[in-house]
Amino acid sequence: MAEFLNKPWGMAVFVIVDIAVLLLIISLNYRWLFKRTLDFLFSIVFLAVLFPFFLVVLVIDAIYNKATNAWRSLFTKEMYCGKKGKPFTAIVFTTERILRDEEGNLLPEESRTTPFGRFLKNSGMKYYPMLLSVLIGKMSFVGPRPLTLTDSVAIGEDGAVRFSVRPGLASSLDRYGGENLTYAEMFEEDEEYVSHIKLFSDISFFVTKIVNKLRGERINKYGEAAQKSYVQALLDAGEITEEEAKEFEKEGQDRTNARLNEKKERRDFEQRNFFR
Numbered sequence: 001m002a003e004f005l006n007k008p009w010g011m012a013v014f015v016i017v018d019i020a021v022l023l024l025i026i027s028l029n030y031r032w033l034f035k036r037t038l039d040f041l042f043s044i045v046f047l048a049v050l051f052p053f054f055l056v057v058l059v060i061d062a063i064y065n066k067a068t069n070a071w072r073s074l075f076t077k078e079m080y081c082g083k084k085g086k087p088f089t090a091i092v093f094t095t096e097r098i099l100r101d102e103e104g105n106l107l108p109e110e111s112r113t114t115p116f117g118r119f120l121k122n123s124g125m126k127y128y129p130m131l132l133s134v135l136i137g138k139m140s141f142v143g144p145r146p147l148t149l150t151d152s153v154a155i156g157e158d159g160a161v162r163f164s165v166r167p168g169l170a171s172s173l174d175r176y177g178g179e180n181l182t183y184a185e186m187f188e189e190d191e192e193y194v195s196h197i198k199l200f201s202d203i204s205f206f207v208t209k210i211v212n213k214l215r216g217e218r219i220n221k222y223g224e225a226a227q228k229s230y231v232q233a234l235l236d237a238g239e240i241t242e243e244e245a246k247e248f249e250k251e252g253q254d255r256t257n258a259r260l261n262e263k264k265e266r267r268d269f270e271q272r273n274f275f276r
Helices: 003-008 008-028 029-068 115-123 131-135 149-159 183-195 199-215 230-236 241-276
Strands: 075-081 088-093 141-143 167-171
Touching: 008 029, 008 199, 029 115, 029 131, 029 141, 029 199, 075 149, 088 131, 141 199, 149 183, 149 230, 149 241, 167 199, 183 199, 230 241
Parallel strands: 141 167
Antiparallel strands: 075 088
């Protein structure tokens, strides 16, 4: 055995076999163990590796916005429905850079977005802060598209399957979606994904998203889900009335307020204990 490993081709075979066995073990236990483990490890790697580039973008962004008088808010907080229907807050890097005149009024829509704003949108830079949500276990690199609390209320029990896993930065729709995709088709694809979560499928979906961004591909893979909310889609299709839409929005806002109040009470409790 020692003589076999001392030869270059022998060591190469040994390494290849080890990698194959490791991949087999990960693949067989991926859904219940290694998916979350890999999310945690790779989120740390991406946060560390991409931080210098993100910092440079922030500096350039500040200079560019001051020169062009583009309104901006660097970060926003979005409330989504996570695994098991639990709400969570994700930090999003806002990529819209909107031009205003000297008085602060918006310019006409056709000339409103800055070239740098379009670059940020196409680069996928908004996903960088969301890696924090992957790190703490609220999101995954690959999973169903995140939905707001209002839309999750409208889905009801029909969304139990898609909410049995963490939402993702990328999804199977990055490969199988398209501009004509409907919400019904998206939910059907979500159920298919949840039923067949596999290591190599997740890798292919995530790599597809990265490649599309690098190519500058602007095809909308999420169809109407990227254009309007689920509640608005139901309203436009005549499946619900305006009164029902308002009820969904109210319930979604109530859930949002309840979540914010819960976080505030927890912070207040921690502060009181800290200063004792």
